[in-house]
Amino acid sequence: MKTRLCLLYGGKSAEHTVSLNTAKAVIKAMDRDKFEIHPIYITTEGRWVKGPLIEGPVEEIKALQFSGDEVSPSELTPAMTSSDGKSGYDVVLPLLHGPNGEDGTVQGMLELLNIPYVGNGVLASSAGMDKVIMKNIFAQAGLPQVNxxxxxxxxxxxxxxxxxxxxxxxxxxxxxxxxxxxxxxxxxxxxxxxxxxxxxxxxxxxxxxxxxxxxGVIAREIELGVIGNDTPECSVAGEIVPKKDFYDYKAKYEDGNTALIIPVELPTAVYEELVEKAKVAFKSLDCSGLVRADFFVTKNHEVLINEVNTMPGFTPVSMFPLLWKHTGVEYPDLIERLVSLAQERYEEKQQINHTF
Known part of the structure; x- marks a missing residue:
């Protein structure tokens, strides 16, 4: 049987449009022989609107911005059963960027509803969203950073x-x-x-x-993709070479005025250090599913961690899926792996005894 997947996107965030573009790209990549795609759009005001089953690629993001009746988040609960007696959704894929989605708020709700979901949990999401808390944790883990x-x-x-x-x-x-x-x-x-x-x-x-x-440091901007739960794996390394002063929103999502070099040539020892530090960062935040780990590498080959992104973009120009493509994991396979990791983590959590 197909996996009934709830796609959750939009959100009350300044990154609302980024989320829509991510959803559009993910929908195009998903194997419809394996997945039923059920969309729920969260408006900029925070309203949840359920859309019809998605049968094919979406050409424009406006087609994902539904304006029908508002639904409750309880729509996701296992109590919503289908004709075969199974829960309405097998797994939720939150494609939400920024506050009210990537920061642990939605993840907490999904935990309370006891439903599998792709990506990081409450702690990793909230700590990864707050750059100050994240950097404090990295400092405790001994990861070198800029001042x-x-x-x-x-x-x-x-x-x-x-x-x-x-x-x-x-x-x-x-x-x-x-x-x-x-x-x-x-x-x-x-x-x-x-x-x-x-x-x-x-x-x-x-x-x-x-x-x-x-x-501000003079350094190369190097990024790695990380996927996994307790045993994370890293992709090849990629480099961001902005053609302007720095890699801003417009360069990321609008004009493409940035070169992404994948894979990037690095001394073996530097790449191995990047992998080691990416895994330390992943584990120090108790991450699961996926992150993109961002580093600075100076001309003296000093490796400084910049940040991790607990819900990296999946737009056609995004680094995360491109890194894994060059590692040998194609886009549809990457999504399937992330769904599998979500189900694996969910099954492990069901082993926890909540009574004494």
Missing amino acids: YVWFLRKTWQNDKESAYGLVEDKIGYPCFVKPANLGSSVGISKANSREELIAAFEEAFRYDRKIIIEE
Whole structure:
């Protein structure tokens, strides 16, 4: 029988459009001889709208933006049975990026509903979403990183001069200012002066109540794909070579103004160190399913971890599926593997005794 898969996408997030493009690409890649694709679209206001069974590829993302009757998240529960007595969905595939989807909120709901779902659990999702918490955990795990400081909006508003002064004292220029809880390079700015730093703070605080400021380093941007549960595996390495100052949202998703070199040539020892550190990062956050691990490699071959993305994009220009394609895992096979990993993790959790 086909696996009844619920595709969950959209979301109340600045990365809403990214999620739609990811869903469109995943739908095109899925083997319909193996999967029934049942879509649920989450609007920018947070409404859940169930769409009809998807029978073929979707040409435009607007076809995925349903406007019918709102459904409750309880639509996913095992109580919703089909004619053969099985639960309505065998597994949920959340393709949600950013807050209210990639940050552990939806994952917590799916845990309460006791349904298998693809990707990281509550802890890994929430810690991986918050760049400050993630970097603190990486520091505890002994992973080398660039210098960073962080601020809450209230702290900054109460004494802006001290905030700017701390950045200049501890980090210096150039530096990158980012919302702590967002991805896809939304709200990120590079600052080379006090004037640019002020503008960067204001831009980042538009998207979050917490921001992080990181030291700018001259280094190559190298990424690896990681899949697995307790025994993660890594893909070949890829390099991002932006044709502008840095790899921003427009370069990622709109103009394609970036070169992705896959696989990238690296000394064997450097690649092995990247793999080792990617696995340490994966395990330190208790990840499962998939992550994309992002690194800086300096001219002296020093490896610094930048971050991990617990729900990397699956758009046609996204790094994660391309990395695995060049490793020998084609797109449809990658999706099947992730679904299998979700079911494996679910079965293991069912062995936990909840009574004493």
